[in-house]
Amino acid sequence: MSYQPVFALISILLLGISTLLHAEPILYIKQNFDDTTVFNPGLMQENLGAADQPPGAWKHQGHNAGLELVTSPVASTPHALKITRQETGGTNLTFFKATAIPSQHDFSIRFALYLPEKGSLAVWFTNDGSLPFGGFRFVADGELSGYVGTQKAFIWKPSRGITVPTKKFFTVSIQFNAGAKRYAATLLDESGEVLALSRKYPFLGDDQFKAIKFIDCMPAGTTAYVDDLEITWDSEVSKGRVLPRGPVSEVLSEPMPGLTVTRGSMRLGPIEERKQPRNDKLRYAVIMPFQVGPRTAGAFVNRAIYESYWNYDAEDGNDIFLFDDLNRISESKPFKLNRSGVQPDAKYNNTPRQFIRFPVNGGFVPYGALINGTPHPHAGTGYALGQVVTFPAGPNGTFSYETSPINGETDFFQLSYDGKELKVVSHQILDDLLPVPNSPWKIRNIGMTTAIPDGTDLLQPCQADSGSGASYRQASGVSRWSYSNGGWRPMDFTPIAISSEEEEHTFYEPSLVRDRSGRLIFATRDDGRQNKERPAWGNDIKQDINVWRSPDNGKTWEHIVYVEQLRTGPMALGRTADATLFVMGNPILEGKPGHLMRNVLYMWPINDMQNGLMKPLVVCDAVEQFGKGYNNSWNVDHPNGTVLRLADGKEHGVIAYRVRDPHFVSGFKRDDPRTIVSEPSPQAGAYIEEVSHPGTAVPIWEFKD
Template sequence: MSGIYQLAHPAQLSPTEFALSLNIRACGVTAIDLEIGNDLLIADDLQSGQYRVMPLDRYTFGPNPLTGKEVLFAHYPKNLAFVPLGAKHADGTPHPYAGTGFIIGQILSFPIEALDKSNCFDGIPEEEIFYGLEIGQCTYDGKDFKIRDLQIRKISDFLPGMVIGGGSLGSIVPDGDDMLIAFNCDKDVGKKEVRGCGVLRWKNKNGNWEVQEYLPIIEPDYEHFHTMNGVTANYVEPSLARAWDGSLIFTAREIGPEPFGYETKEGSRLTVWHSTDQGKSWKVIIEKENFHTQTPLSVGVTASGIPYIVANEFCTHNSKGERLTSIILREKLLVWPIKQDFSGLEEPICACDAPVEFGEPPNQSFWRVDHPIGLPVRLKDGKWHSILCFRTLEHLECDSNALPTPFTGSYVREIFSTGNDFPLWIFD
């Protein structure tokens, strides 16, 4: 089965190198969101085109643990959480876990006999769909990136009495010796639904990174929750960033009661949370209706510490004038800087306008530009650069079996900002 790079999760790997955990989407397959593995790309600049690539994982076939039936186990995007080689604390002492980290991502069972269907899970009871998390411990010595103890675990195996699921549409935030990452989390009631949303604190214990605690932000709404692509939740794809003053910014994608509707009030709403006490308490600082289409969005930060929201522009029609369901309207990606006093948003700048940049898609449908993730990275020039990663594809590649276009792939662009560097990690 062939595939193409799509989502990219960035991380700092050393004082001069960054890595991209690159997800691979299956090509020429009708089944939506069939993700077949991940690679790791390592680079030290943004211009030369020189980089190293190594495989992280690939899809497998095997018996479904829930039914015993042969299935395809899809490997969804891997979050890479890493303390870069050479990292130090503010007082100049070496970070005790520099050069270590972990990868984590979803595993989902796909019915082999239904891969020619757009919704291949149609008619399959939810209790027969296997859902787990694959996690592995990582090290990097400046030459070799290694993964050990790669294992698939139940979503209830991480925190007592809790389940974690989904995945972060963002990067980690360092906090002392620990790492913070936005994630879905909920009480374990024996089901796969993970309806809460917040931040997981990871600690290194005896050489392994493990979840220490969950810092809730969005409490589960058990009366009103919705299912989209097999995920039952109120919010999904959360992200976290640290602003110039050291405070934390959080957002997540709200699903709403009609995930595949034409106009959805909840699904198009932006809500941004802010914490000034390292995640112990949170308050809503920004709330906007009809902010974006019902598509992925995230919070990032520039090299100078300016936080921003990146999302698809709100619209009800595509560039051809066709009225379409909100969830597939993803032609333009915008970046909104958050005001210095955190009271609102500045005017947006355009990160990608696909119809203008790429022209008419080969299959005459329309473009999708989505799943944005931003991170400041330090390169071999010794400077910090704010990168923004996103994927591009034609709509019929996702909702049909069209093959990749010349513009389909994983993109990295640089965001420029004024002000002094606000380094995510200290090396000197």
């Protein structure tokens, strides 16, 4: 007998609704594959015979091609189920039941798995037996991958660093958070020790799971052994996404009286030189201004590569510009800080690798700064920190995010300015992140705003990591930096917003300002919400706005503003010269073309009560100001703000951001030579707008004149 070359599989269909609640996790399905009175697998044990459960026997139907009861290897005697890929046939063995796991309750699946050499197995979770809402693929001595495709396409994403065991039984425990719409796998050895934890993957549908399938994998003859299947569900309703806040804040329709902002002020654009060896065009992009002298400002500005083939986040390092007039920044000579390129990598026996240097940011005590009328002891000094990602060097200077190994390093600069000349005092390339002394935390990235003063120290918003494996944490917070032994160093780190995939929070790119009374105000980008429209990315494009405040200079923090799904893309805090506070970001404009893109940049004023937002002002509407552009989209993003004292001796509130077009017209995927790449748009560059509000200036720094 011949069969269609489809999967050899075992599926369990869970039908109906159950509303029963128990104090402990409820055993829902238990299958040891040990009952030989019927065709394998054996009869199901329903809830261990619990009297308070609905009655109803399990039934099965299907064909036995590719399924076999075996006595070796087994996780528990006497039998296990062997699943073999057939050359011309398959199987579809289905179990029906009258009840199902409630859709709003967490549940878990455990089973023992044995993969011989070159063995593999896929596990699917579906509602109708077709394409999955999720799943895992196990390849002997290969990577564990989770399903991140769609209902129309197969896409598997690896949990990097996890190697699937071979030639021995191990336990797979898959945990489902029904409220957060995420699931993850834990691999355990025969003694119960944790071997690995997968990343968390999103559910790809709203319907209740109705089928769980163990699926063979090609080629023909590939085998896997499954034993001791068990499914339990939690009696408590899933908590889902835990929000670290109080009530949802309002967005008022009233504007902030007197608040104004300029529009369309590109300060830096094309770069004359080309990036070799491919002769790529360069434009200035992300810009982060800071004060360097009594009437002189500086700006860290990254150099974006517009490549001859498309790749996202292709950066060419950073320059620093000094200026005393916003309209004359382009007349300044750029100070070279760092560059991307191919160089020997000591981590890989000095093999040439591609070093991509991302935007830097940091802190600076301006030359001539005072504290209560006396000279600041560290005036004219500062620091900068930036991520470096290294790749195997491709042909002709290319690189790819699909290659391996990819490694992270850190550029760490000490800077000085004597009123005339800017210098790099020292430059370290750290093999890892920047460690915080006497702390488990390591600084991964400086935030979106430069450090602000606190006595002789600087307070720096930043992102930090701690621990590894199951104890790994990532957070946005504030780090205190002090000057000693000729340079600036972090002294501590206070986590304010801790990321949690299970609770759908991914915090990074923080910002920090002071209000009129001197209280610290903190915000951070949170891209953790799940996205059903773009599941392969893992992040939703409809994200929240969160703001915290500290009444005691950073000892404690209170969550003061929380608005759900108002923005997409990067966000940051800003302030005017008189310390009127606002949040900057890309709004969600329902019903408008490109409503989930970064075509528009808003600033939402924070109300006087500091518990909500007011009617926003448009900082930039790229389609309105520049036209549709390539691919009908723009990246008007990475906003940040500060207050600068310029040549007129006055304080100027500024908003800085980049405008970058996607710079490809059509194509297939990154690194594909068939992709058609556009010329950089004339409007692509680094922008600084001036934001004003009538009121008495509240300077960040103190100067004599």
